[in-house]
Amino acid sequence: MISANIKRGSAELAILSVLAQRPLHGYEIARRIERETRGALRFTLASLYPLLYRMESRGWLRAAWGETPAGRERRYYRLTAAGRKKLAPLRKEWRELFRALGRLAEARHA
Amino acid sequence: MPDWNSEVSRELKNAGFSPAECAEISRELCNHLEDLYESARRDGLDDSAARARALAELHEDPRLGLHLRRARKENTMNHRTKGFWLPGLLSLVGSVVFFAIFDAAGLHPYRVGDFSSSVTHFRVNIFLPWLCVLPLLGAASAYFSRRAGSGRTLRLVAGLLPVLGFLTGFVAAIPFVFAVNGMPGINAILPAIAAGVLSLVVIPGVALLLGVLPFLRSADASRRAV
Numbered sequence: 001m002i003s004a005n006i007k008r009g010s011a012e013l014a015i016l017s018v019l020a021q022r023p024l025h026g027y028e029i030a031r032r033i034e035r036e037t038r039g040a041l042r043f044t045l046a047s048l049y050p051l052l053y054r055m056e057s058r059g060w061l062r063a064a065w066g067e068t069p070a071g072r073e074r075r076y077y078r079l080t081a082a083g084r085k086k087l088a089p090l091r092k093e094w095r096e097l098f099r100a101l102g103r104l105a106e107a108r109h110a
Numbered sequence: 111m112p113d114w115n116s117e118v119s120r121e122l123k124n125a126g127f128s129p130a131e132c133a134e135i136s137r138e139l140c141n142h143l144e145d146l147y148e149s150a151r152r153d154g155l156d157d158s159a160a161r162a163r164a165l166a167e168l169h170e171d172p173r174l175g176l177h178l179r180r181a182r183k184e185n186t187m188n189h190r191t192k193g194f195w196l197p198g199l200l201s202l203v204g205s206v207v208f209f210a211i212f213d214a215a216g217l218h219p220y221r222v223g224d225f226s227s228s229v230t231h232f233r234v235n236i237f238l239p240w241l242c243v244l245p246l247l248g249a250a251s252a253y254f255s256r257r258a259g260s261g262r263t264l265r266l267v268a269g270l271l272p273v274l275g276f277l278t279g280f281v282a283a284i285p286f287v288f289a290v291n292g293m294p295g296i297n298a299i300l301p302a303i304a305a306g307v308l309s310l311v312v313i314p315g316v317a318l319l320l321g322v323l324p325f326l327r328s329a330d331a332s333r334r335a336v
Contacts, residue, residue, distance in 0.1 A: 026141075027141070045170070046171035049139065050174075050180070053178055054181040054184055059193060059260075062259070083259065
């Protein structure tokens with residue numbers, strides 16, 4: 001299980017990454033992240049929406065009401081151009097961080 | 111199906127949202143609770159256990175309403191500034207500056223449709239060098255607006271801000287002109303107003319729009335096109 005601080009820092013990357021695939025509503029975002037991280041990252045309603053609204057007000061996401069295939073109304077989030085622009089450097093930063101941590105762990109074992 | 115509204119309203123009660131904002135957030139959170147509840151039911155939980163599981167997520171943070179409000183307000187100003195005001199000012203200031211530069215350089219508007227007489231005054235001015243620059247200004251404005259994540263409407267308005275400014279100035283100047291020159295007959299006023307609107311609003315507006323149009327497509331669409 002990943003600690004809370006790391007989770008907080010990675011939450012934006014997780015949301016941007018799943019929305020880069022296709023627009024999703026809040027519940028789908030939470031489930032998709034949980035499934036794709038095999039439960040390592042889990043958003044509850046109370047942790048998800050403040051983050052989504054913050055990212056929306058920063059202009060990274062845009063939300064609009066739409067219908068699910070079952071005909072239910074949901075508020076769908078999609079990435080904006082600014083969100084896509086944010087995603088690439090975020091991915092790079094996290095890749096570098098994990099690489100650095102990997103090197104550190106290997107050095108410890110050596 | 112449980113009614114989630116009262117539970118959600120209690121969470122949002124003291125957060126200071128406008129009624130419209132509150133209604134939208136409430137609708138979204140109720141939908142989420144409904145999905146959580148149905149998922150719990152599919153997992154085999156009975157009604158009250160499924161309801162409790164869904165509500166536990168809602169009540170996990172006692173300051174949820176406050177956090178939602180802070181999140182919604184954060185950077186709203188910055189986003190609007192970057193996505194609309196700065197790109198809009200770029201085209202507005204740019205158009206005024208280029209007009210002044212071309213005018214100072216001795217270039218003058220080309221007059222077409224001059225039907226002026228002692229009674230009417232209809233003369234459309236086409237300032238060709240200036241009109242050539244306007245598509246570039248409109249394009250730059252719409253590009254920066256799109257880069258900041260603005261929607262189509264904001265991109266369009268930012269790009270056309272100069273002509274909206276000219277139109278406002280034009281409308282505001284009419285009573286002043288009447289006050290100074292007296293009230294002429296309708297035959298004299300309408301052609302003069304029409305010529306002014308054509309010269310300062312319609313024709314420059316079309317020039318700006320030419321630059322704005324390519325940037326009204328979403329960034330995704332333009333990326334796919336490449």
